[in-house]
Amino acid sequence: MGEATTMQGYWLALLGTGEGVMDDSGKYIVSSQGILDTLNLYKTIYVDEQLGDQRAQLLADGRNRSFANFRDGVTALLFEGDYFYRSVTAEGSEFAVADRDKVMGWAKVPAEKPGMGIRGQDFVTISGGTGFVLNPATDAPKEAWALLSFMNEPEMQNAFQAIQPRITARTDVEIPDSPFLTETSRTLLPLTTARPNDENYNAVSAEIQRMTEAVVSGELSPEEAMAQYKASVIGIVGEENTVSLL
Structure with missing residues (x-):
């Protein structure tokens, strides 16, 4: 069973389709095949095949729940940042993993298809969050x-x-x-991208969370959730600052 925090999972899946939240001109992409493919991945995992902990994606403390699931061996895979190793699962932490360096590993996130990821990559990752x-x-x-x-x-x-x-x-x-962090940094930093440096991004990211949560909960279909996202983002940034690829 695997889990992904809403934003990190969305970003990684979207980058795997070859798209980002914004296009090369700095406009927010509000409808696209990449968004639909990403939302359908969430639907497959959490609704259709029930491979992940749906409640962990919907509860206010869901992230901590996913950490506890991982610590306890209930969840096998998480999409997380380097701090998950250096802090969350470290010895003395609430979510410390026993014998961590023996039982815990990592893997690159593959694109939807080989060569289909952002910049034509086979694997994708993203950086940012603090600075x-x-x-x-x-x-x-x-x-x-x-x-x-x-x-x-x-x-x-x-x-x-x-x-x-x-x-x-x-x-x-x-x-x-730290062989773990040394290996991951050398492998992943050449592949990485960054979140948008835009004053509206925080508000847009909240809409991304609403969109994915609506799909994970089964409240909306991917098409309905994307339409709602499109309307909300246009309301935040103005239609002239958005683009539809469908």
């Missing part, structure tokens, strides 16, 4: 840049890695004592 950025309205841009520069120097990054090893943006900073 440090300069506020364009800051009164102290030089000082803010100096602070970020200091934080991201190799010496500082290596010191941070000693506290909690993790995937880093610098190729000259090693991940100490």
Whole structure:
């Protein structure tokens, strides 16, 4: 049985169709075959074949439920980020996995078909979610840049890695004592993409969650859920900032 948190699972499945949430011109894609294929995958997993924990996708604490399911051997597969290894399943955590490095592995996410993924890739992944950025309205841009520069120097990054090893943006900073994270970073970073850097993305992502949840619950068909998503996103960003591929 497998699980995917709503946004991560949606992103990975969508990238596997060769599409993203936005097109190359920066417009939000509101109807497409890729969206339908992704929603139909959710329908197959959670409604038609009942391969996943449907309630874990619908409850407010569903993500923690999926972590507990994984810890207890109820769920065999999760779509998660590197922090799932370095934090969620680590020794001492509520969801720690016993003998983790012996029983837990990882796999690349395949595209819908070989070569069909984003940029013609056979496998897909996505990065993002946290980061440090300069506020364009800051009164102290030089000082803010100096602070970020200091934080991201190799010496500082290596010191941070000693506290909690993790995937880093610098190729000259090693991940100490973690073959799992070293292997995944070297394999997956060349394949990765990023979430949109757009002020409307948070609102649109909430609509993506509503769309997938409507399909997972069986409330709407994939076609109905996509139509609802299209109307909602047009209401958020304006029709001129959207595109339909069907």
